[in-house]
Amino acid sequence: MSTSRVAVVTGSNKGIGLAIVQALCKQFQGDVYITSRDIGRGQEAVASLNSEGLKPMFHQLDIDDLNSITTAAAFFKEKYGGVDILINNAGIAFKVADTTPFAVQAEVTLKTNFFATRDMLSQFLPIIKAGGRVVNVSSFVSVYALNKCSPALQQRFRSEDITEEELGGLMQKFIDDTRKGEHKQAGWPDTAYGVSKIGLTTLSMILARRLFKERPNDGILLNACCPGWVRTDMAGPKAPKSPDEGAVTPVYLALLPPRATEPHGKFVSEKEVQTCGRGQEAVASLASEGLKAMFHQLDIDDLNSITTAAAFFKEKYGGVDVLINNAGIAFGVADSTPFAVQAEVTLKTNFFATRDMLTQFLPIIKAGGRVVNVSSFVGARTLNQCSPALQQRFRSEDIPEEELVELMQEFVNKAKKGEHTQAGWPDTAYGVSKTGLTTLSMILARHLSKERPNDGILLNAGCPGWVRTDMAGSNATRSPEEGAANLVYLALLPPGATEPHGKFVSDKEVQPW
Template identity: 45%
Template sequence: MAIESPVQIALELRSLYLVTGSNSGVGLAIVRAFCKHFGENGAVYLTARNEERGMQAVEVLKKEGLNPRFHLLEVDDVSSMEMLRDDIKTEHGGLDILVNNAGIAYKGNPPMSEQAVGSIKTNYHGVRLMTDTFLPIMRDGGRITHVAGLSAPMAYYRLSEELQERFKQVSTVQDVTNLMNGLIEATKIGDHVQKGWPDWAYGPSKLGVVALTKIQGENVSKDSSKKDVLINCCCPGYVATGMTTHHTGENAKHRLTPDQGADTPVYLSLLPAGTTDIQGKFLYKREIKDFFTVDIRPITYM
């Protein structure tokens, strides 16, 4: 499917938007898309863990005639999340759209245990805790979108059958957290490969996000205090950002622009009211990819 510009997405207006890790890359492009098309009908929060980098990004958008707001947000720190939630609650009463975009991928080759602890902290727990912190103030019709990646199914297909089965069978958030903790413990001992994990932490941390999304989607559907709230995740595609600038080779030539990478996250964040069939799902190029039940190999970014 051709990737369309976010401009082409048909949606309805909502008023308060928040994007994590949005001082660069895909996150900045998601803020740009929200500001361009909906900002005058509400407020769009560009957030960053570093004030200087955040304000520089705000300036970039201001030069384009856009007007995002800025707030500090460190997704490794619950008190930072709570501060932002309380400020939003006080000023706006609630939140409509949350995009959990912040993520890290290690460059170079630090020890696997370091990569596992860091990747799982930011990519998995960051998403889990942001959702727990902000769900109470999500208004009816709210949308929470996590930016995972095709590295999730790539990691899944490299697991032992036993671990694949455990990912398929998760029924609580704690089940997913236990799997993430299992990887961390195994990397500390150094027997993660014997235990059925790939020698890779980023992919499994994003697999944790996909499994988490499935449970969060089920839970929010059953929660009678939350009307029409959807929680989904996606891959933005292979995008030219700070995360991939060091990549070389044939595939690197085909990277998307950040604005193209924003397409599916924006699409999911603006699913129309009353949508029921996209809940707890993982999407790529706006299509559901249920790799726990359907074999989607070979996985390709093209």
């Protein structure tokens, strides 16, 4: 029996798998196996790496064929006494334009990406050596698809007590539901690939828990990962990453140093454990369209979170070029929360917290920067419903920031005493918060003109229109994309532009205030 250590990569005759083998040949002390279902394609891949001076080994392995899996497992057991690194990379995906009936796509995709990979794990986990590393190449699409599942399904996939049998049953149910044309009613998303990768990520977590329990002293680490969006036959030439770049995270997990105890049972991307919070989900949904958004945590209600983020942008980028204060809340019309509470809570986020953002971020807005405060036409309408005295203050050119803050606080105090209408305020907490935000925008624009006259910063309040979101509901007239248009216009006002500045802008037009 060979005393060499050994690494096995499934589906490694091309794409990310081949790039993983290439990197392991350079970084891993031991034998590295290209495995392929087709011997000819596998040997061509070996030859291509030989021509670079690398010496991978080869073994046939079709993960769809249980006999092929058990033959390979027996070979590695006999020749090496087991396996040190197993990377389950083999996978398939139908192209978006493929007209194969969805039920067939579901069956074929889950067969390889979930059931066959599970067979690999069932046969190979018992021969993974102590200190071994197991990497399942999943995808961020699994996160995206999970979020599109019904709450009941999400609860099961996320639970800590789901068993391998239950998971297998759910994957089979997806296939059965697609055959009946009922998968959407049953709470499944419309993506066979996504569901197959939900299964693989969840399976990774289940098996990691089992390893921890059954082989606690063996120090094996098993994780699922996303390689990113990679230029391969699967993902096409437009993907931003090369196969070498796609291999980075799988190889990182395969080479976690001896005695490392984590990550284990995690979903890892860009060498980072993904917590799959709402922010990461949004990044994932854009990534599935090929867009590369970055992420930073930021709770505007938390001053500590604001100052942490401001310090981050200052240090990493020397400041900020475009700041869009979009975060906001609104109580539903039917909400029975007492008006005083609605007033306090709404103004806290929409006015006071947004003001905190501006206080902390304006000093780091770079010359030529653009600041957009997402206000609303409701703020303008609310202004017209205020008493003449209040209207006069909100419209005056000399209202200082402190006076505006006091007025907003007065509204909350009067609402608490049930006296806001007598004091000249209209009956809308959301409206008042946005009247405050638009007025604040005008005040701060005047400050900027005075204090940084040569910096060419433009700051405006903008209205997105009435937009179909969780806040405004499905009857609203605009899509989110349409709602973004005016705000993006203000954010991208060309260099050297001098206006609009300190205005309330709707549909790219300055509105009266």
